[in-house]
Amino acid sequence: MTEESRTLYEVIGGETKLREMVDRFYDLMELEPDFAGIRSLHPPTTDGSRDKLFWFLSGWMGGPDHFVERFGHPRLRARHLPFAVGTSERDQWLRCMAWA
Template identity: 75%
Template sequence: MSENTPETGKEDNQGEQRQEITAYELLGGEARVRELVDRFYDLMDLEPQFAGLRALHPPSLDGSRDKLFWFLCGWLGGPNYFIDRFGHPKLRARHLPFEIGTSERDQWMRCIALAMQDVNVPETLQMRLMQALFQTADWMRNVQR
């Protein structure tokens, strides 16, 4: 008898192959990713604690909302909307024109954490995503401050 779960992508008790459950599916799919991204940008636009982060964005956040939504869908294991439109994300290269230091990284992380809480992402998924997002956000830093 196998102890593997459906989340592992391995055999279940009957020897059948199971698909791994993606973070995209755990979150709730496209509509929930959009809800998360919209809440993230709403918070960034409204909360003074994210002013430094907001200053890195254009006056209209519409394009930024779409790009983060497209990126997160694929990053979470769903459709690769960003790659279909733009090719490889090349995140670091795309962010190099903007001065991103520890403060901006930390604002981004606080903003996404609040957005996840506000849209009721399950706590275990929040912890999993925050660990992975921190690695990416930290890699975006390109100035020492």
């Protein structure tokens, strides 16, 4: 298979690597004071959040669509409406993901 026809999911190393990235993302969110703002929006334990982000990104990257199988259409904007997400929260999330 050529590089162009592989999915992002395959290119990054599949389930194992994606799970590692999501775990690193939430480990950093829990450890780094810079991300305390977005950490405080999440539940006391991030186990469920880790699973949901992993399930979503798996499908988004062209791998198994675990999130849609469980919950239907992602509706990510609607699912985030309960949380106060402004510029600071957006920047924290993106920086945390860039580090991960």
